[in-house]
Amino acid sequence: MSYATKKLAEEKVFKDPVHRYVHVRDQVIWDLVATREFQRLRRIKQLGTTYLVFHGAEHSRFxxxxxxxxxxRRVVDDVFVDYPEWDNSExxxxxxxxxLHDLGHGPFSHAFEHVFNLDHEAYTRAIILGDTEVNEVLRRVAEDFPQKVSDVIEKTYENQQVVSLISSQIDADRMDYLQRDAYFTGVxxxxxDMERILRVMRPREDQIVIKSSGMHAVEDYIMSRYQMYWQVYFHPVSRSAEVILRKTLERAQELYHEGYTFKVEPTPFKSFFDGNIELQQYIELDETIIMTYFHFWTHEEDAILSDLSSRFLNRRxxxxxxxxxxxxxxxxxxLEELYKKAGLNANYYLVHDSTSDLPYDFYRPGEEEGRLPIHLLRSNGELSELSRSSEVVESISGKRRFDHKIYFPEDVLLENGKKRMLRKQILEVLNR
Known part of the structure; x- marks a missing residue:
């Protein structure tokens, strides 16, 4: 028996609050879970700073x-297995x-990426292809197997059915995080109805399609995603915490390049500050280290770094x-001029934050970010793009919604002192 087909002597299960059980029968999967790179995901929160708004949101990328x-697993083992359009060798x-799709996420994920101009998908592929325990396990299957897995994540894999399962407008990634994030935030x-969607998924040529009888379940899924983005993922208070997190790291980086002497040398961050990051240095950094250094930085002599770190840790x-x-x-x-007169650093204390979302889109030939649409499979075998059949989906298709906010420390502006009138002017402009 080859390693690729080797099964565990007894099925292993993870008790899960969303799916009840996660079933593992393949030796490869069990060995991947045990790698240090995958175990690291226990120390990366799924929702970044959102736990400062929804206190239950402490769940991990793991x-x-x-x-x-x-x-x-349920799709390929239970739904697709008997369809000739699905190649079970995949x-x-x-x-x-x-x-492994999220293997490359850094601490606090997207906020961290923003500061250091990183791409978590590029790091996911680097971990899969590099000198790692994950790569060693994958190579036991075949020498080219790590490259195949990497190609799926890069969306360049020859069989686009496999890519669609992991990354599309209705994929396993979205179906899990919507339910998991709702569970842990309490919303x-x-x-x-994921069970219904799984029952009506079908493999077809180079994509995954949905039987037309499941259209209403898909409508519900798309609207759930829309609501989650605006009520949870883009929550303005969570974004405030992200702003402070970003600005804390930016301040530490700025001080480092100025030659500032830290009370505790920021050794784990130096390669990030310099923009010269080796793979092992990236893997070793997690949220426990970030939080430890934020504690250290609250005692720094630099007033801005100390204040921002304290704000994040103590939710101010x-x-x-x-x-x-x-x-x-x-x-x-x-406002920037008034900040300057009041002796406040606008770069750290007057922050514009912008976010946007496109809940569903249909394919527009020639567009750089053209998205494969969700197709409905009709009883006559023909395919119909979802928004042509659903008035609900049509109403939001291709419509990107933006949200812009300015973040500022109201408590600082309300302090007494010689510059109280300037600060009063700033508040007046803000509330205009």
Whole structure:
């Protein structure tokens, strides 16, 4: 028996609050879970700073990755197995890609990426292809197997059915994180009928399609995603925490390049500050180290670094106002000038944050980011793009929604002192 087909002597299960059980029968999967690179995901939160708003949101990338694997396993083992359009020799690459798809996330994920201009998917591929325990396990299957898994994550894999399972507008990744994030935040928005969607998924040529009888379940899924983004993922208070996290790291980096003497040398961050990161240095950094250094930095002599670190650790977040980048441009210039007179650093204490989401899109030939649409499979075998059949989906298709805010420390502006009048002026402009 080859390593690729080797089964465990007894099935292993992970008890899971979303899927009840995550089933592992393949030796490859069990060995991948045991690698140091995958275990590191226990120390990376799935929702970054959102736990400062929804206190239950402490779940990790580890549990999410297991969930994506389990959904994919159910599809390939229970739904697709008897369909001639599905090549079961792709089973293992699909399962491994599902399990490892988030392997390259850094601490606090997207906020961390923003500061140091990183791409977690590029690091996922680097871990899969590099000198790692994960790579060693994958190479036991075949020498080219790590490259196949990497290609799935890069979306360049020849069989686009496999890619669609992991990354599309209705994939195992989204179906897990919507339900998991809803469960741990305690909201109801992310719930949809996944069982129904799985029952009506079908392999077809180079994509995954949905039987037309399942259209309403897909509508519910898309609206759940829409609500989760605006009620949870883009929550303005969570974004305030992200702003402070980013600015803390930016301040530490700025001080490092100025030659500032830290009380505790920021050794784990030096390669990130220099922009010269080796793979092992990236793998070794997790959220426990970030939080430890934030504790250290609260005692630094630099007032800005000390204040920002303390704000993040003790949840003294910035307030915010709505902001129109076009109409309010002059207001920002006025505020920056008032900040300068008041001795406040606008770069760290007057922050514009922008976010946007495109809940569903149909394919537009020639567009750089053209997305494969969700296709419905009709009883006559023909395919129909979802928004052509669903008025609900049509109403939001291709419509990107933006949200802009300015974040500032209201408590600092309310302090007494010689510059109280200047600070009063700043508040007046902010609330105009």
């Amino acid at each position: 549990s999410h990755s297991l969930g994506v694997y389990e959904i994919t 089973r293992l690459v699909a399962l491994c890609a599902a399990l 109801s928005y992310g719930h949809f 977040l910035f307030k915010y106002i709505e902001y129109d980048p076009g109409a309010d441009f002059k207001k920002v210039l006025e």
